[in-house]
Amino acid sequence: MIYELTQEFFFDAAHTLERTIETDSSRRIHGHTYHVLVSLRGQPDPKSGMLMDLGYFRAALAKLRDKLDHRFLDEIPEIGPATLENLCAYVWRELEGELPAIARVTLERRAGGDRCTLSRD
Numbered sequence: 001m002i003y004e005l006t007q008e009f010f011f012d013a014a015h016t017l018e019r020t021i022e023t024d025s026s027r028r029i030h031g032h033t034y035h036v037l038v039s040l041r042g043q044p045d046p047k048s049g050m051l052m053d054l055g056y057f058r059a060a061l062a063k064l065r066d067k068l069d070h071r072f073l074d075e076i077p078e079i080g081p082a083t084l085e086n087l088c089a090y091v092w093r094e095l096e097g098e099l100p101a102i103a104r105v106t107l108e109r110r111a112g113g114d115r116c117t118l119s120r121d
């Protein structure tokens with residue numbers, strides 16, 4: 001049996017996107033509310049009973065949120081084109097140092113019903 005511990009946060013950000021459909025509206029600067037779910041996987045420490053203290057987990061996510069909330073994502077070159085797929089990869093890269101048990105990252109734009117998940121295994 002394995003445990004999965006999940007935290008969620010959201011951020012609001014703007015971007016543009018080059019596409020071959022709906023080109024004009026995508027090229028215009030527009031914004032989305034993104035919900036980010038991050039899961040850690042593993043076994044709890046027998047003494048603490050925790051996979052990771054949620055205090056440390058939340059602190060790592062808060063630092064990342066500061067880099068994304070109310071930003072123009074086109075100005076963050078490490079993301080590349082600001083798609084859900086690239087944002088999942090960016091979030092993973094940003095967190096894996098502090099959260100080595102990271103196992104799944106999901107980005108959602110709930111207003112449009114869009115969701116993308118990156119997972120290990």
Ligand SMILES: Nc1nc2c(c(=O)[nH]1)N=C([C@H](O)[C@H](O)COP(=O)(O)OP(=O)(O)OP(=O)(O)O)CN2
Nearest residue numbers: 017019022026030031032082083084085109111112
């Ligand atoms: N595979 C992907 N396709 C698209 C992505 C993506 O991240 N991955 N992103 C977009 C754009 O961000 C686009 O702005 C979303 O377009 P759309 O679905 O038409 O939604 P709207 O912006 O019109 O409406 P919301 O309710 O704000 O989502 C396109 N394709």
Ligand SMILES: [Zn+2]
Nearest residue numbers: 015017030032
């Ligand atoms: Zn968009």
